[in-house]
Amino acid sequence: MTPVSTRGGAIDPRLVRRSRAVRSYLVVSVVLATVVAGLVVGQAWLVATVVSDGFEGSGATDAVITAVVALAAVVVGRALLGWLHAVVSARAAVEVKRQLRGEVVDRLLDGTPARLGRPESSHVVTLLGPGLDKLDPYFAKYLPQLVLALTVPAVVVVAVFAADPLSGVTIAVTLPLVVVFMVLVGYLTRDRTERRWRALVRLSHHFSDVLDGLVVLKVFGRSRNQAKGIAEVGERNRHETMAALRLAFLSSFVLELVASISVALVAVSIGLRLVEGHMTLMTGLFVLVLAPDAYLPLRQVGAHFHDSAEGRAVADDVYTILDDPDGPAAAGRSEERTTLDLAGATIAVDGVSVSYPGRSAPALAPTSLTLEPGTVLALTGPSGTGKSTLVDVLMGFTAPTAGRVTVRTAEGRAYDLADLDPDTWRTGLAWVPQAPGVLAGTVAANVRLGAPDASDDEVLAALADAGATDLHPWRDLHEGGANLSAGERRRLAVARALVRVRCGGAAVMLLDEPTAGLDPATEARVRRTLREARVTVLVVAHRRALVEDADAVVALRPLPVERAQPFEQPSRARAPQDERVETTVAT
Template sequence: MSNENKSKPHKPDPAITAALKGWKTHSGFWLKAAVAIGLTSGLLLIAQAWLLANIVNAVVFAKAALADVMPSLWGLLALFLLRAGLAWASEQAAFHAAVQVKLAIRAQLYQKVQQLGPAWLTGERSGDLLNTLSDGVEALEAYYARYIPAMSLMALVPLAILVFVLANDWLSAVVMLVTAPLIPAFMILIGKGTEKRNQQQWQQLARMSAHFLDVIQGLTTLKLFNASRREAQVVAQISDQYRQSTMSVLRVAFLSSFVLEFFGTVSIAIIAVLIGFRLFWGELDFLYGFFVLLLAPEFYLPLRNMGTQYHARMAAIGAAEKMVGILEEKGGEEGEVMCVPELRTHSLVLQNLSFTYPDARTALTNFSLDIHPNETLAIVGASGAGKTTLINLLMGFLQPQSGQILIGDTPLTAIAPDAWRKQLAWLPQKPQLFPGTVADNIRLGNPSATLEQVQAAAEQAYAAEFIVKLPQGYDTLIGEAGQGLSGGQVQRIALARAFLKDAPLVILDEATANLDRASETLVQAGVERLAQGRTLVMIAHRLRTVQTADRIVVLDQGTVSAIGAHAELLVSSPLYQQMQAAYGGEA
């Protein structure tokens, strides 16, 4: 239960930052709008400061009456309200930009995971993957809604303010020009150490999420083996490691905020002191001095905001590492041919297939086989013989390192995945039912099917009898993973789904395993119905379920040991004889 994540090399930071920059294109015009609105607000700020400086100068030194400055006060109020509206609009635009990016990246990840297929998923921890697809994508929001606009405004607004300050007080402009680079410089120095901490924090969060899911899924086993207390200690240890990594990131974040605030405050103080002395000595007019003094905090504000939001970049880098790894994962399908040769008249030809897993475990070696139209073909062999690998190759979830699969004369790799899988119906050992009605789950085989067609498929699968006895019949809601139904009932609903799809090629992965004899008899009868007029390929451990197959392929360590009918193999295949004798009809 406490297995660690697989050790994988970290993606280089340049690759992650390049991906984050590239993903900006998904924001459309929203990100540009947020920056443009923010820049407009910054320029209005300069006008607001100039107007306020004139009002104060007129009242204090020119002894102007309230009526004299009233137009300016109304203008000041209008600028204040306008900037407040622009701030809201900029924030909304930035938020929409982040939402667009999140939607696009989540869709890309989902599409890539689908493309990589179930075979790839077996090497990933479910909790880690779910954490990446949910919290990981959400962690990008602050980067695009806060950091990117702050970075753009940091370059534009201070530059605009500096131009006006230079025109009114060159000495203050020099101070700004000298001190301004210190803030981003220290921000980058501090950030160098934060990147690794953020990545470690994200890895700890992914590990904790994956482990929690493992514990929940295995709670019954833990209870039965009195291991729940021991596992609770492991959970507490992992949680504490995450706490420590989080506190490490927060310490650096607080330190960076303090340093940036310190430099910003000291710089403003220097400008204020210089202006104060020159006002006292009469070297600077109050209007211009006060105008520059009002602008000084606003000059450093974008720089300080950038520092505040810099941790959003670190968090995004930590979260994006796993996403970039998934999106760059090699594998999946490249075929584009949409017209698949008719499987009811064309053979499936497997030519010299070889496949080795990344851990160097060889599953198939120069495997060749012709699967004839409308035949029932069974594949048997000991665990690790290559049965599941062969099925994954047939379904297109894996690609052989050598050899090819042909449908007629068309290579499987040339066929578009969706077009190929429309020709397949799959009945696994543990079918997946989804939350929804019974009819919805059967209709997965054909989303446009009518209720009458759904009922007909259920009849063929021997499922109608128990479905009509459910509280709402075909409208009965099914819980997660078929909660409330027996294993045999779940299997017959999945069989009805296969009938409804009416695909010419049916693949079964020990569809009757873990069923009682009565349920097995019904499912087996349904499978025999399903096989009529179709090509049926089945993995079997119970040899009694394959005795009626047209041919049986005996696999041994990734190669074909024997092929023939049940009666032939009992005479000609020592391995098949051993399986029959050792398991009493099960293998």
């Protein structure tokens, strides 16, 4: 296989550019490879000296014994350098994988998934888990051999040419043939390797989708039918794997054949001249022992490229995320914006819409509204009109396709949400998602996710105000809240948001169905708590009681399919406490 990457170079420039560990590793590899090249030449000379002096000379003389000892030292030195190169390679692979995993996770957490079309969780898990582990062969096998292939053949050709110009010219002419065959075979096998990775990704997607819908499939008696689908996808994955392996063996055979023929040409030339007496045994042995080492590194590069090619395809997926031009950049943001205070701020949504590739209808049609400081605004409408999408936009998880969100602070300064640092913006927000997340641990630990410094009394007060007095702070919770009911998870999330407001400095609450699954008494308690919070609140609501408590209501309506009318952009004014204003936004 050829050292032709999916990016067109032997060494991926993105790894060199972005990773300090790779740059340090390449420097060390070049130094080690240069020393190894010198030892290769020294080993061949010592072998030739021992054989020629032992058979043509006076036998086991002191010089021959010294040469044997030196030869043993060279062999041990090459073994130690090989071990050292393997250790350096393994450490570089670990460091690069750690760095890439950290960068991808940070990028996925700062809102980038929306800009990238929301990578599926199964793809992310496969990418960050077994996917990046496929970089191990790239660093442990391919790159060491690649560096050796750049140094050893050059040193060997020079040494052989100095000893026997004819053999040197023969090796110099046949070496490019090995490279040519590597390139030709590589272009064919590269696509197979990439298809193998894509087949694995499809298999993980399919399996994840089946697991997500297994309960529904079981209810309707369709779970058994999915076994056939998984078997078919697995069979395609097996087929692609075997096709890639078949080509790998064939390409290795081609490289071995070309290298063997090239070494045979040198050996025939040396044999004829030795018979005719035109070359000494010492020179002939030196060249003959050294010649295979000129081709060996190139053959090893081709063999180990198969081990690394899948890792290169994984790296392409990683850099698709990391090199997204629309991702948020911390550079250029002013220090003034890092101290943004949302207390008393007005948030204006101006004609914001969100569309996803492959969907004919927008997830959120152009919508305008204003969040006045200290008021409660209810966002209503049928399912699928974009209420949760709008909350994602305000959280910074989703970039609007059109329109913008502006923030005007109490001091009168106006900022565009797209220009704000996501982490800084979210420090002023308290969020209750439609499906609250729960981590393995205690109830108190999950409530303190909103404010790690909250005291026990503050945690208890938040739980009580969220109607969750039955949730003991030290109760153990399973991952994802498996031992909680839907209503308990909802109340836990509300308590977490309250702690964030009271102890974490949040001044804006974004709540997606905070009272879903709650009984009327608990719902009344949560409604009263939200009113008493005295912060800006945007609540996605379907229940009448929660809507009636709001100072203003924005009703999102589905866009008629047959015709698309211009969307209203209603002007918003702060409503008095005892008067509720309802605005309908055609979406």
